Amino acid sequence: MYIQVVIILCMINAISAVGLAVFTGFTGLMSLGHAAFMAVGAYTCAIATKTFGIPFIIALPMSALMAGLVSLIIGIPTLRAKLRSDYFTIATLGFGEAMRVILENLPITNGARGMAGLAHYSVLPTVTVIFVIVVFFTKNFIFSRYGRMAVAIREDHIAAEMAGINLFQVRLRSLFYSAACAGIGGALMAHHIRFIQPNMFTNVQSTLLTATVVAGGMGSITGPIIAAFIFVMVPEVLRVAEMWRLVAYGALLVAIMVLRPQGIMGYREFSINGIIRYFRNLGTKQDKGGTVS
Amino acid sequence: MSISLEIKNLSKSFGGIVAVEDLTFNIKSGEVMGIIGPNGAGKTTVFNLITGVYQPTKGQIIYKGKDITGHQPDEIVKLGIARTFQNVRLFKNLSAMENVVTALDLKNPMYNLASTFFLNWPFIPGKVKRCEKELREKALHFLDLVGIADHAQKQANALPYGLQRKLEIARALALEPELLLLDEPAAGMNPEESMELSRLIKEIQQKLNLTVFLIEHHMDLVMEICDHLYVINFGRELAEGNPEEIQANPAVLKAYLGEGRKGA
Amino acid sequence: MNFSLIFQTLVTGLAIGGIYSLMAVGYSLIFSILNFSNFAYGMVIMLASFMGYFAMSKLHVGMGVALFLAMIGAGALSFFNERVAYSSLRKRHAPPLYFMISAMGTAIFLENMVYATIGSQYNAYPQIFEVPTVTIFGASLGKMDLFAIVFSVIAIYGLNYFIQHTRTGISIRAASYDSTVAEINGVNLGAVIGLVFVLAGLFAGISGVFLGIKYMAYPNMGWITNKAYVAAVIGGLGSLPGAVVGGIILGVLESFVSVYVSSTLRDVFSFGTLIIFLVFMPSGLFGKYLEEKV
Numbered sequence: 001m002y003i004q005v006v007i008i009l010c011m012i013n014a015i016s017a018v019g020l021a022v023f024t025g026f027t028g029l030m031s032l033g034h035a036a037f038m039a040v041g042a043y044t045c046a047i048a049t050k051t052f053g054i055p056f057i058i059a060l061p062m063s064a065l066m067a068g069l070v071s072l073i074i075g076i077p078t079l080r081a082k083l084r085s086d087y088f089t090i091a092t093l094g095f096g097e098a099m100r101v102i103l104e105n106l107p108i109t110n111g112a113r114g115m116a117g118l119a120h121y122s123v124l125p126t127v128t129v130i131f132v133i134v135v136f137f138t139k140n141f142i143f144s145r146y147g148r149m150a151v152a153i154r155e156d157h158i159a160a161e162m163a164g165i166n167l168f169q170v171r172l173r174s175l176f177y178s179a180a181c182a183g184i185g186g187a188l189m190a191h192h193i194r195f196i197q198p199n200m201f202t203n204v205q206s207t208l209l210t211a212t213v214v215a216g217g218m219g220s221i222t223g224p225i226i227a228a229f230i231f232v233m234v235p236e237v238l239r240v241a242e243m244w245r246l247v248a249y250g251a252l253l254v255a256i257m258v259l260r261p262q263g264i265m266g267y268r269e270f271s272i273n274g275i276i277r278y279f280r281n282l283g284t285k286q287d288k289g290g291t292v293s
Numbered sequence: 294m295s296i297s298l299e300i301k302n303l304s305k306s307f308g309g310i311v312a313v314e315d316l317t318f319n320i321k322s323g324e325v326m327g328i329i330g331p332n333g334a335g336k337t338t339v340f341n342l343i344t345g346v347y348q349p350t351k352g353q354i355i356y357k358g359k360d361i362t363g364h365q366p367d368e369i370v371k372l373g374i375a376r377t378f379q380n381v382r383l384f385k386n387l388s389a390m391e392n393v394v395t396a397l398d399l400k401n402p403m404y405n406l407a408s409t410f411f412l413n414w415p416f417i418p419g420k421v422k423r424c425e426k427e428l429r430e431k432a433l434h435f436l437d438l439v440g441i442a443d444h445a446q447k448q449a450n451a452l453p454y455g456l457q458r459k460l461e462i463a464r465a466l467a468l469e470p471e472l473l474l475l476d477e478p479a480a481g482m483n484p485e486e487s488m489e490l491s492r493l494i495k496e497i498q499q500k501l502n503l504t505v506f507l508i509e510h511h512m513d514l515v516m517e518i519c520d521h522l523y524v525i526n527f528g529r530e531l532a533e534g535n536p537e538e539i540q541a542n543p544a545v546l547k548a549y550l551g552e553g554r555k556g557a
Numbered sequence: 558m559n560f561s562l563i564f565q566t567l568v569t570g571l572a573i574g575g576i577y578s579l580m581a582v583g584y585s586l587i588f589s590i591l592n593f594s595n596f597a598y599g600m601v602i603m604l605a606s607f608m609g610y611f612a613m614s615k616l617h618v619g620m621g622v623a624l625f626l627a628m629i630g631a632g633a634l635s636f637f638n639e640r641v642a643y644s645s646l647r648k649r650h651a652p653p654l655y656f657m658i659s660a661m662g663t664a665i666f667l668e669n670m671v672y673a674t675i676g677s678q679y680n681a682y683p684q685i686f687e688v689p690t691v692t693i694f695g696a697s698l699g700k701m702d703l704f705a706i707v708f709s710v711i712a713i714y715g716l717n718y719f720i721q722h723t724r725t726g727i728s729i730r731a732a733s734y735d736s737t738v739a740e741i742n743g744v745n746l747g748a749v750i751g752l753v754f755v756l757a758g759l760f761a762g763i764s765g766v767f768l769g770i771k772y773m774a775y776p777n778m779g780w781i782t783n784k785a786y787v788a789a790v791i792g793g794l795g796s797l798p799g800a801v802v803g804g805i806i807l808g809v810l811e812s813f814v815s816v817y818v819s820s821t822l823r824d825v826f827s828f829g830t831l832i833i834f835l836v837f838m839p840s841g842l843f844g845k846y847l848e849e850k851v
Binding site: 137140141143144145146148149151152155156158159160161162163164165166167219 | 344346365366367370371375376378382383384385386387391394395396398399402403404406409410413421464468
Binding site: 024028030032074077078081083084085086087088089090091093094095097098101102104105203204207210211214218241243244246247249250251252253254255256257258261 | 593594641642645646651653654655656657658659661662663664665666667668669670672673779780783786787790794821822824825827828829831832835836837839
């Protein structure tokens with residue numbers, strides 16, 4: 001049923017977006033390589049179920065784990081070196097590109113032709129359950145001492161270090177978690193479309209995820225979820241062609257940065273109290289976006 | 294009295310420009326030591342070197358007999374050194390309370406990653422919720438110590454500047470340090486406020502049995518609370534001694550008042 | 558080892574390296590003044606490549622005129638990119654992350670605008686030289702490659718002269734050293750930044766046309782324009798001599814890797830180099846790694 005397909009897509013995107021929100025929104029580093037983690041998840045799951053006949057329920061956590069482990073390859077050297085934030089972003093972009101080229105040239109991934117005929121595991125009940133679990137874990141992760149350390153780094157990484165926080169450890173933990181989420185998103189996507197190809201996971205995909213998080217609000221979990229739903233549903237309803245969608249997303253990203261950098265939710269979460277607070281604060285609060293002096 | 298911090302021949306240059314050169318001094322446990330000098334003398338650089346923000350070009354930093362030269366900031370903090378910043382660095386979008394709670398985590402890690410994921414269910418009291426509540430009570434104690442408990446729920450950057458400075462001190466105290474470095478704690482305060490602050494620092498220092506090392510330009514504050522002073526100029530040692538000695542030191546007077554007053 | 562093959566590989570590498578240098582120079586110029594990575598720059602290059610293509614195939618002008626038009630067009634585009642996407646962020650001192658997102662947004666917008674309006678097909682430039690190659694030392698060298706090398710050298714030399722020896726050039730250097738201090742000292746920061754984006758755009762124009770002649774014009778050119786910052790990182794972000802040297806090194810290395818190792822691994826190699834430099838030598842060969850002040 002068409003509406004089911006749309007809702008499944010919304011939730012799959014929201015899973016990856018929530019993961020990236022942990023990293024970009026709460027740790028303050030931008031990744032342009034998250035499509036690579038989705039790809040790793042998708043391929044792990046596809047190879048596990050199709051080539052090795054492993055049950056989906058085991059293959060899915062394997063995908064998350066594998067995506068997380070692959071994130072360490074890029075995360076350990078770059079985060080240990082404490083790269084400036086933009087250098088890190090460039091490194092992830094390069095990593096994403098390199099990853100795609102590697103997938104195109106491995107025998108086990110069937111190269112650029114991709115893998116077809118995957119089983120249809122991503123049905124609505126399954127995806128819903130996984131979505132709820134991911135959101136639950138993410139919420140617990142963010143509203144904990146671990147999330148607090150990440151936020152401290154986003155707010156001021158030098159002050160965070162002077163509060164005894166190990167930048168490397170906390171950033172790597174966030175990266176691992178977000179890559180694992182992206183891996184799950186990718187795996188579900190693979191078993192939803194039932195066909196995967198390396199060029200489905202380009203840096204455009206990475207940027208779209210970033211757009212979702214930015215639009216939803218960096219520093220919120222519910223914001224990116226809402227944004228993920230809007231980003232899937234609106235173009236579906238309006239039947240917009242893929243490229244015009246991307247044109248709009250590009251313009252939207254610039255517009256958000258210029259006009260409303262806090263996104264839909266800013267640092268807030270969607271809750272009844274939040275709504276009341278939000279309307280009270282509307283118009284009085286402005287993002288000052290301070291820089292390190 | 295035992296020695297808390299030993300600085301030996303400490304030098305730092307940035308791309309050929311010497312910021313501090315060949316500084317050697319000790320800080321005794323339980324004393325309030327001040328480092329003074331004209332603007333640009335390299336005082337903040339000394340702090341950044343001690344706390345591992347910069348790596349020294351030469352020299353050694355020894356804390357409680359342990360060589361900490363070249364250690365990472367977070368390792369140094371774990372050993373018991375905390376600091377504040379000249380240009381207040383708070384977690385701006387967090388509440389005063391959360392700022393302190395973040396720092397409390399260092400000495401009070403109350404639950405692990407597994408409990409984070411599995412022991413925090415909506416509507417059900419659990420380990421994580423209990424620990425978080427306990428941390429908040431503890432944080433309140435530190436906010437109270439600097440007298441800003443009333444502002445616990447306010448967002449850090451919504452606080453007036455003077456209170457932000459106090460919050461930064463509270464956050465540093467929450468790290469439960471033995472050596473506290475204060476970088477111009479009274480900057481931007483009027484004489485009355487700075488005297489009030491100096492009383493507060495002294496009180497906290499005695500209550501928590503701290504060693505304090507501070508940079509300050511308010512001379513009345515410095516003379517009031519410091520047991521010992523170290524004076525630098527152009528990155529080099531100029532004088533060392535107790536406040537009376539420093540006030541009478543001709544080299545210090547010259548550096549502060551300039552050549553023109555020499556004969557006056 | 559075959560000498561003429563090595564020689565040919567070297568010249569091919571120098572030619573593509575020259576284009577990388579041009580791209581890296583423009584990219585580095587912007588980095589040096591705004592201290593962030595302008596991801597939209599690659600798309601300006603791509604559009605310049607289209608401008609050159611349309612000028613030559615539809616307006617039937619020669620390569621010189623096409624180059625000129627593409628430079629003007631890309632300069633204007635680059636200028637508007639700054640005014641629309643970055644100037645307001647700059648004025649409210651937004652964190653670097655916001656600049657990067659805005660840049661990424663611009664890039665997606667421009668790229669897909671081309672997909673949506675012009676289409677995804679490859680557009681080959683008309684032939685420029687009747688006999689496209691000359692034989693030197695037994696190696697068959699592309700005339701266009703030789704021309705690209707010479708023209709790149711001239712353009713970079715010209716830019717260097719402008720920055721080192723003119724009043725405006727000094728303002729640019731002052732602003733890239735410390736924009737706040739420069740502004741206090743009477744440098745019109747808005748104008749200088751605008752000019753830097755125009756200059757970067759001119760370089761995007763040149764490199765876009767050369768890339769188009771070599772690889773055709775198509776919207777998905779990002780894989781090659783991304784090499785601009787690989788080259789810039791190798792040379793040291795924000796350093797102009799670094800950008801030039803980085804571009805040439807990258808071009809030559811890639812050329813040898815694709816001839817002697819494997820052409821599919823060329824891009825993995827480039828990005829691997831990028832990551833190795835970022836991790837072990839973040840200041841590159843010539844740049845200064847800017848530690849954040851405390």
